[in-house]
Amino acid sequence: MGIEFFFMMFVNGLSQGMGIFIVASGLSLVFGTLRVINFAHGSFYMIGAYIAVSLSTLLGTGSLFSFLLLMVLAPPAIALLGLSLEISLFRRIYGKEHLLQLLLTYALLLFLDDTCRLIWGGRYLGVSRPVILAGSIDFLGHSLPTYNIFILGMGALIALGLWLLLYRSRSGNFIRAATSNPRMLGALGVNVSKVRTGAFVMGAWLAGLGGVFMAGLGTINLGMGVDKIIECFAVVIIGGLGSIGGALLGSLIIGVGLTLIQLPFGKLAVVFPYIAMALILIIRPWGLFGKTER
Amino acid sequence: MKNYRSRVFIGILALVVAIGIAQMKNALAADTIKFGFIGDATGTGAELYRGQKQGLDWFFEEANASGGIFGKKLELIVRDAKLKADVGAALARELILDQKVDFLLGGISSAVCLAVSNVAKEFKKPYMIQSTNTSTLVEEAFHKYVAQGQPNTNMLGRGLGYFVGKSGFKSTAYIGNDYTFGHTLWKSYSDYLKKNAPHVELKKSFWAKQGEDDFTPFIQPLMAQNADIVYCTLWGGQLPAFIKQATPYGFFKKSKMATLFDLIVLIGSGTDMPEGLLGYSVAPFYAIPTPEMKVFNEKFYKKYNEWPSDYVILSYDNMKGLTEAIKKAGSTDPDRVMKAIEGLRFVGLRGPMYYRPEDHLSSAGLYMGYTAADPKYPFRILKDVTYVPGEAVWTPVEDLKQLQPKK
Numbered sequence: 001m002g003i004e005f006f007f008m009m010f011v012n013g014l015s016q017g018m019g020i021f022i023v024a025s026g027l028s029l030v031f032g033t034l035r036v037i038n039f040a041h042g043s044f045y046m047i048g049a050y051i052a053v054s055l056s057t058l059l060g061t062g063s064l065f066s067f068l069l070l071m072v073l074a075p076p077a078i079a080l081l082g083l084s085l086e087i088s089l090f091r092r093i094y095g096k097e098h099l100l101q102l103l104l105t106y107a108l109l110l111f112l113d114d115t116c117r118l119i120w121g122g123r124y125l126g127v128s129r130p131v132i133l134a135g136s137i138d139f140l141g142h143s144l145p146t147y148n149i150f151i152l153g154m155g156a157l158i159a160l161g162l163w164l165l166l167y168r169s170r171s172g173n174f175i176r177a178a179t180s181n182p183r184m185l186g187a188l189g190v191n192v193s194k195v196r197t198g199a200f201v202m203g204a205w206l207a208g209l210g211g212v213f214m215a216g217l218g219t220i221n222l223g224m225g226v227d228k229i230i231e232c233f234a235v236v237i238i239g240g241l242g243s244i245g246g247a248l249l250g251s252l253i254i255g256v257g258l259t260l261i262q263l264p265f266g267k268l269a270v271v272f273p274y275i276a277m278a279l280i281l282i283i284r285p286w287g288l289f290g291k292t293e294r
Numbered sequence: 295m296k297n298y299r300s301r302v303f304i305g306i307l308a309l310v311v312a313i314g315i316a317q318m319k320n321a322l323a324a325d326t327i328k329f330g331f332i333g334d335a336t337g338t339g340a341e342l343y344r345g346q347k348q349g350l351d352w353f354f355e356e357a358n359a360s361g362g363i364f365g366k367k368l369e370l371i372v373r374d375a376k377l378k379a380d381v382g383a384a385l386a387r388e389l390i391l392d393q394k395v396d397f398l399l400g401g402i403s404s405a406v407c408l409a410v411s412n413v414a415k416e417f418k419k420p421y422m423i424q425s426t427n428t429s430t431l432v433e434e435a436f437h438k439y440v441a442q443g444q445p446n447t448n449m450l451g452r453g454l455g456y457f458v459g460k461s462g463f464k465s466t467a468y469i470g471n472d473y474t475f476g477h478t479l480w481k482s483y484s485d486y487l488k489k490n491a492p493h494v495e496l497k498k499s500f501w502a503k504q505g506e507d508d509f510t511p512f513i514q515p516l517m518a519q520n521a522d523i524v525y526c527t528l529w530g531g532q533l534p535a536f537i538k539q540a541t542p543y544g545f546f547k548k549s550k551m552a553t554l555f556d557l558i559v560l561i562g563s564g565t566d567m568p569e570g571l572l573g574y575s576v577a578p579f580y581a582i583p584t585p586e587m588k589v590f591n592e593k594f595y596k597k598y599n600e601w602p603s604d605y606v607i608l609s610y611d612n613m614k615g616l617t618e619a620i621k622k623a624g625s626t627d628p629d630r631v632m633k634a635i636e637g638l639r640f641v642g643l644r645g646p647m648y649y650r651p652e653d654h655l656s657s658a659g660l661y662m663g664y665t666a667a668d669p670k671y672p673f674r675i676l677k678d679v680t681y682v683p684g685e686a687v688w689t690p691v692e693d694l695k696q697l698q699p700k701k
Contacts (some may be wrong), residue, residue: 001518003520005514007513009514009515012510012511012513012514013510013511015510016508016510016511019508023359056443090486107365113336114336116342117335117336121340121344122335122340122343122344123340123341123344123562124341124530124531124534124558124562126534126535126538126562131412134542135542136542136543136544142514143542143543143544145542146542147542148510170383176673213508214508216540217507217535217538218507218508218509218531218533218534218535218536218539219339219507219529219531219532219535219538219540219562220507220531221337221340221341221530222336222338222340223337223338223340223377223505224335224338224507225503226337226505227503227507228507242629245535246382250505255510255511259510259511259514260514261511262500262511262512262515263498263518266362266498266500266501267472267501269500269501269502269503269511270472270501270502270503
């Protein structure tokens with residue numbers, strides 16, 4: 001195994017990390033802005049995948065255009081779901097103790113899981129990749145799936161888009177201000193409630209988009225949201241609450257770490273994200289890019 | 295005063311009605327034999343659960359239509375353990391203590407079944423394992439109230455080891471789930487090869503968490519093993535996901551893969567499934583040659599517009615075995631029924647089979663074959679199928695005695 005083999009492993013890890021980042025960035029945004037532990041974020045991801053499957057039966061599969069349509073149509077549906085839940089449920093638990101938030105959002109996750117079972121049943125479903133993304137390219141003597149490169153690229157675009165939104169736009173300024181000092185923001189005449197709703201809806205949109213990518217990557221099934229949310233929480237803790245840059249770095253650490261650990265310490269792969277999380281909590285509890293709580 | 299008297303009267307009336315309803319329920323209950331099914335309806339096992347439920351519903355409908363057992367109807371009470379062992383154990387207690395079930399029926403997850411088996415042992419309640427393969431249930435964790443109706447992990451691993459050993463493969467690697475099911479399969483497979491086919495080099499084993507959906511970290515390192523054949527024991531939705539993700543890496547051009555090809559995986563992969571993969575099934579509807587299976591297939595397809603999965607067939611056969619044991623015992627007494635199971639011979643959809651007295655393990659075997667297209671079905675099936683009888687690959691009695699708890 002030469003250096004090119006390990007470089008390919010690294011690239012594969014980056015691709016996996018980007019897949020995690022797309023979902024985890026939404027959770028980080030919600031957690032950072034609203035200080036809400038939203039277990040149901042995993043359900044948004046799962047429902048996004050299921051909606052992509054249903055839409056693909058109408059739009060057809062095989063063409064890049066129909067897959068791009070899934071990316072355009074499915075996430076707003078999840079954003080709408082997020083909006084309705086934020087207005088009806090989440091607003092009531094802002095500022096409440098975390099245990100209450102955990103209980104409510106976990107109950108919501110179970111409710112949404114069972115709703116998905118009633119609608120889509122228990123079958124394993126998926127979306128066929130567009131033909132142009134179904135193959136692979138030869139890279140340094142190894143095959144690299146085109147779909148993985150696509151996810152890597154999309155993840156980078158989303159990271160850039162989020163940075164531009166949060167640091168180069170008025171809305172982003174409001175979101176960051178709402179994170180650090182919502183009272184002051186309110187005193188300046190900004191509708192903080194709308195800012196929070198916007199952040200929540202954006203988080204749901206990102207989770208839905210992650211679900212669309214997952215539908216093309218593998219198979220989707222009930223309960224996949226729970227596994228994803230645990231991974232996302234690890235990312236958010238490693239990267240720091242509310243930090244998109246931290247979520248990106250945390251996701252890449254987990255993705256690359258999981259890939260590179262396979263050969264020397266494969267049996268530790270299952271616990272690697274939690275070891276990383278525990279180490280961060282011990283050494284730097286506010287995360288790599290987080291801020292200490294006053 | 296008048297109000298007080300009315301309230302007392304209404305309270306007493308309500309109490310009498312409540313007692314009456316409870317007595318009626320008990321009276322009805324006394325006319326039924328209750329079976330508590332702890333399945334895994336949520337999560338990656340959902341589709342397998344659906345098959346189990348279909349098989350159970352079919353059997354119960356048939357049995358009750360022909361008068362039940364001893365003139366009593368069979369009643370099925372269903373619970374969802376959600377693949378969680380602690381939930382399964384709590385549900386088992388609830389079924390035994392509150393619902394007063396006579397028998398427990400197993401789900402999919404090995405971890406759940408092991409936890410429920412402990413509860414069954416504690417309360418001396420017969421527990422029929424319908425689909426879970428882990429051999430631990432009838433070996434290290436065996437007790438007199440448990441029975442297993444399908445080839446277990448030791449049998450599957452040995453069966454595949456036998457085929458790999460004689461098929462000219464020179465090296466093998468492994469990928470499975472990091473829990474008891476995955477580990478027992480690897481152990482039985484690798485132990486068999488070490489003992490009987492030492493010319494097959496054992497490469498690395500890789501462990502994915504249960505519920506893993508992205509196999510990107512595993513595929514390249516697995517390919518780097520340059521193994522002739524990879525034994526993959528991922529199951530449920532994970533296996534089609536692995537196949538979908540591994541194909542663009544050129545995985546199947548480099549190595550053969552061997553795995554469990556139940557109907558759910560075959561349908562889930564559709565024509566994405568490569569042909570020529572070696573694998574096994576424990577109840578392939580298309581390859582079981584019995585007349586009972588043929589009739590069942592036609593009736594099932596007519597009713598559900600789909601073919602019966604392995605889990606439908608296993609559940610049906612397990613109920614057949616259990617009810618035959620109840621009839622032989624002449625009672626639902628747990629000790630008498632479990633005594634009746636020992637050596638019990640009966641005919642199920644899979645043909646004639648019996649339960650070995652030493653571990654209550656069914657003699658039903660496995661079906662080895664190669665994936666191939668068939669014009670009758672929109673999915674691959676196994677062809678060139680060889681039936682491996684259970685007796686050829688189950689743990690020998692002398693080894694069993696070393697593994698089972700001492701009495």
